[in-house]
Amino acid sequence: MGNVGAKEVPVLLSPEGLRIDGRKLDELRPLSIRAGALHQADGSAYVEWGANKVLAAVYGPREVHPRHLQQNHKAVIQCRYNMAAFSVDERKRPGLDRRSQEISKVIGEAFESVVFAEEYPRTSIDVYIEVLQANAGTRCAGLVAASVALADAGIPMADLLPAVAVGKVGGAIALDLKKEEDNFGEADLPMALVPQSGRLVLLQMEGHMTEPELAQALDLGVKGCREIYEKMKQALRDRYAVGPAGGVGA
Amino acid sequence: MSRGHRPAHRRRGREESSSRPSGERILVLPGEELPAHGLKPGPGTYRTGGKVYASVLGLLSTHPPVVQVIPLSGRYIPKPRDLVIGTVTDVQGTFWLLDIGAPRWAPLHMTGTPWKVDIGDTERFLHVGDAVAVEVENLDPTGRIGVTMMGDNLGKLEGGTIVHVSPARIPRVVGRGGSMIQMITRHTGAQIVVGQNGRIWVNGSPDAIRRVAAVLRLIDENGHRSGLTERVESYLLSTLPTSDVGPEEPRGESAGRLAPDDTPPFLGPTGPGPDPDERDPETNEPEGP
């Protein structure tokens, strides 16, 4: 988490309660989502969130490779989160590192909690998340993109999964951290919500908070998730809009 | 939570296909609560806490006593009696494995064909890469899809090509009472077999195939929009060959492979083929007799 011994700690919170990029404590970064951004995948989405650029694709349900991973009574959900070498300030060696593997696991488990996998026994639902440009909150951006991609692919599930990270900057609880806030702040709490049930299916924390701070952070995160949820739904409605037909080549 | 299951009966009219009397099509997303007073949850929905929610992205469809969601995207989900077009991906001693674009491959057993196949001789009849038209027979609880080649309009496909569209678009490709597919056939002279799995076999002159493929692409991209029939007709009329009338000879012999002597070649009819269960173009729901 923080850059201990970094040259200069930026001012994360002004006396007026504004953050390093001028946002209020409960304000999200600009977020745009495009469903169906790719041609080959069964479902896909492209997300620009603050300075994050994240792609997600879903293939399946399809036959399982390798076969020994097959489950008799349900689909397996295989999730792979990866960051491009050029997506971060210091070039990242290609290949899955331990951080990516952990994130792949928690995101996969979030989807397993909502996807109706029993409808497709002995198949695989493959979820791929690729971070092209990173600026904190990539696992949340990836989850949001992948969730829209799953809906785009026609995969049955209980709900879309909005996700956001809440943190603590300058002693105050703040929604949707950007890179400097993540690096120099005191805590980072990514979470994903099932709006239909009001429950969380992804929750992690780095850093430290008091009990009341944590309660406040959870409430703020849920509020942020509900805002993000509306944008996810709109992205899907835009793609599947019912309107006048175009011509050949239109 | 309890999951809905497919209704056993057939529904009636198109007007009942959506929940508004105006016939307005309502898009719903996973997690959206559905109006379900006195209705049972059907496919594409789930029930929890006394309420019914959509589980897939699709069109809301209410025909008492069931409320369901018709998916607008996703892979083909097999249903018994569907005619589907598949490609042989593997050959075993007693069966062939077919890729029909479903979540799983479908085994075609040697006894499910009109041929006399000896065990181990399967390669002689169908090899990897062959295209076939088969019918879905059954689905077992493990997801295994049983298909058969016994029946009219089923068999190995020779010549022509296969065009892929989203399975959700097939009802629009066929049209109400077969109207769309008949219009396409009439204006192109092509032989067309429509697979419910989004695979469509097209045979005819190069020009006919090209125009059919263009129309299918148009329907694939615009199937959920209004005014589509007019667009399709306008394209077909504006691209009629200036030379002459009547359907041209199909180029099956030069384009296709020669079948072994004792394999009956497939001869499809023009049009959608006799299908006892015609489907509503809006919802892919079977219409009653």
Next chain:
Amino acid sequence: MSEEIDAEIRTAHVLDLAAAGKRLDGRGPDEYRKITIEPGFVTTADGSALVRLGDTAVVAGIKLEPGKPFPDTPNAGVLTTNAELIPLSSPTFEPGPPQPGAIEVSRVVDRAIRAAETIDLTRLCVTPGEKTWVCYVDMHVIDHSGNLIDASLLAAVSALAHAKVPAKRFEIAESDYPLDVQHYPIECTFVRLGDTIVVDPTFDEERSAQGRLTVATDETGRVVAMQKGLVGAFSPEDVKDTVRRAFRHGEEMRVLAKGGRA
């Protein structure tokens, strides 16, 4: 969507069309799909470009970092290229170690960049024998609809053409400066469909192809790389003819790659 095994009648159809001088998407045998290039797509990279070639899409990112030169070339910088064919881009790719196809794309692109001397590696040297710039060229295929080689090199060259050496960030100079690109190699890939040799194959055309030939050219009239791939054969006349076509296409694509730069 593509599946691993395609129906033979579809392959035969592609070949039939080719025999009549036609293609599935209506293009002529010597026509490229629509190309769009967005330089600077990734701001965390020192140079980048998103290239769309029809439905194929590739993102290339350049990262420059100080490092040590190789012992046998103390006055030269280091250039590394890598192409990732990520599973997100195609149902036919699987996660795991790079498949031969990915390795081939990487290496064919790398050879073109090096042989053309796209960057003068001696200009990357900071202190001979001790410190030099290491230039990483990473290409990420995000949507695979055929012809990954041409799209990847185009993305790499566009990214290099718009790259800045981060000298200020690494405290090597007062300010960042543009990376000096001296040559602009462009790769053109052709496939044989029966007797016809078509340029810029789609995924379906690659599957039906009986041989593939890639020719890289630069703006000074040199051929800087060649690769014959897939199963099939080309006569010397075929090769000469495709080289001629490659020069012509290369000129057009080079303008796009430079996009706004003199």
